[in-house]
Amino acid sequence: MARRIKLTYFDIKGVAEPIRYLLAYGGVDFEDNRIKREDWPKLKPNTPYGKMPVLEVDGKVAHQSLAIARHLARQFKLLGSNDWEALQVDAAVDTISDVRLAVRDMFFEEDHGLKAKKQQTLEKETLPFYLPRLDEQVKDNGGHFVGGKLTWPDIQFAALHDFLGVMAGKPLTDGYPNLKGLYDKVNALPAIKAWIAKRPVTEW
Incomplete structure (x- = not known):
């Protein structure tokens, strides 16, 4: 069964774009959930530590852009050979x-x-x-x-x-x-x- 993956961030490139690049590079089908800035205050309390981007994988939630990118880089063998x-x-x-x-x-x-x-x-x-x-x-x-x-x-x-x-x-x-x-x-x-x-x- 295919994983359900959703990336939530503002409707800009920003620090989420490296994650989007990595998901695309890895051939991963994902929901690119872009929110408006005026909607952020009501969504913020429901995010980890009140920050985005947020990656959801089969209902599990991860935060911190560099941690998410490193996780994906590990999956796609982009961390180096040794x-x-x-x-x-x-x-x-x-x-x-x-x-x-x-x-x-x-x-x-x-x-x-x-x-x-x-x-x-x-x-x-x-x-x-x-x-x-x-x-x-x-x-x-x-x-x-x-x-x-x-x-x-x-x-x-x-x-x-x-x-x-x-x-x-x-x-x-x-x-x-x-x-x-x-x-x-x-x-x-x-x-x-x-x-x-x-x-x-x-x-x-």
Whole structure:
């Protein structure tokens, strides 16, 4: 019997998009349950720790986007070929998360003066620190983050790229050909390409 799988998140790409990519990559049929922001307050008390995304598998509920993605990556053999590669995979995912959190912190800052300072720090310090190193890592690993083959951080980066680009004000791959090549490579995978073609069109 086929499993009943439902992913619940807002009607945006956001941190749920890597999960959607992974489910698509694994050929998993799932319900993409997208909720409106005005409906979130009444749904929030019924979610684990009041947060999304939430993955339901045959009635069992899981939360935390990275934990869900890691679970799926394990199922689809995207954690590397050995323990050392698995460590490198986790390190790459955590580094991508460092970038995501820095971009998010700037974007959602409500104090205009502080936001301008955070934006300057992001553009002059944070991204110039991380992106060249990530680009070089991909170059050194044959077009991937780890082991010269597709692993979870490749999908994580590609799935978050458009979302983060909107918040940062420009694509993170601008000027970084190896990251751009990886982004294009992941999005060209047949199952992920099919997902992109059918998913709802959202700005971010």
